[in-house]
Amino acid sequence: TEWAFDFTGKIYSCTATVGKADELLGTYYPEISRKNSIIEQWESRDITSIPECKECSVQLACGGGCGSVAKNRTGKICASDCRPVKELMELGFSAYFDQSH
Structure with missing residues (x-):
């Protein structure tokens, strides 16, 4: 918090x-x-209290996103604010582990 x-x-x-x-x-x-x-x-807001996060593969990296944005969008604090975390992680990892250099 x-x-x-x-x-x-x-x-x-x-x-x-x-x-x-x-x-x-x-x-x-x-x-x-x-x-x-x-x-x-x-x-109480964390990945265990946000239904959309329960099965998400990047829940620990994302943490459910911004609670304020989620609340503004859904009216609930315990809602997700999904961002392209998986895609950004893949992009970062591919650049970091690029074996061609």
């Missing part, structure tokens, strides 16, 4: 959500407050 702290004393789930009032997780100034139910949702 990544947290982002803004200069006004607010806490968000990540840098992509800073400034979005409906994404606020709590405050650290002038008083400390936490929205525990939302924090628990973010803390």
